[in-house]
Amino acid sequence: MLFKILGGILVIFSSTMIGFIIAGFYQQRPRALRNLQLALSMLETEIDYGQSPLPEALNNVSRRCDPEISRFLKRVRQLLLSMEGYTAGEAWELSLREFKSQFPLQESDFEILTSFGKYLGSSDKDDQIRNLKLTLSQLRQQEALAVEEKQKNEKLWRYLGVLTGLTVVLLLY
Template identity: 30%
Template sequence: MYIKFIGAAFLIVAGCMSGKEISSNYLNRLRQLEEIKKTIIFICGEIKYNNSNLDYVFTKISKNSKEFIKEFLESVVKDLNGNTEREITDVWCENVEKEIKTKTSLEASDLNDLKDMGNLLGITDKDTQINNMNLYLEKIQLQIDKLEKEKDEKCRLYKTVATMFGLLIVITII
């Protein structure tokens, strides 16, 4: 009899914890998009006002960045320095897949937008690069605004549905 209660409590707690985890992933995605936005603003400013090359920009920004951005930019610089024949766009896209995709809560659409923005880095003139980054910043800001607006509602929904699912399993089993 006690085993049933312990098992039921375990299932309900597991449902609650999975809801918190899904909610946490949602909030992490929002925070990570904001971090990417901040980094792109820095890159844009360095290119526009300091007229710096991308290797220098990525190295400088990675020193002041945290989390996944630091690892991403360091990996891009390392791959660029290790092989001079590679295009920056190829290195950028590979590292989005390798560093960003595996270490963040970003969705496929976020990653594709980041890759698209990187496709014009280093191969076009300064103004085109800046315009492309500004377009990306507008896209990412729309996504951040949407996530912010829905944050409370979705987080509460994720937690509630997961808890109810745990209760449903308990009711079904008992």
């Protein structure tokens, strides 16, 4: 009898935690997109007004932004300054692949960031600023969609986790 009760509690707890983990993704994505926008806005300012070279601009931005994004930008800078001859776009894309599992983003978000990286450092300042503004507007749209998804799905997954656990326990006993 004791093992049945403990097993039931374990099943309910496990399914509840799975629901909360999935709900957490919906909660973290808008925040991550906002932090990316903030970092890219600072990068735009560094390039436009500070007229900093890209490695220096990445370093300055990485010191003032979210820790997750800071590590990403530091990695881009590190690859740029390495003696391996990476272009800015290649350094961006390699870093993005390395950090992909650490960002709570969807594939469409990564597509936007990848397309931004393709033109990073490959044209003059005005084109860089235009590319940054375009990427920022696309990320704002993604953030709006992420907020909508969060409102729809966050509670759903939490309730679904609890109710699934209760259902399994009821069916087993």
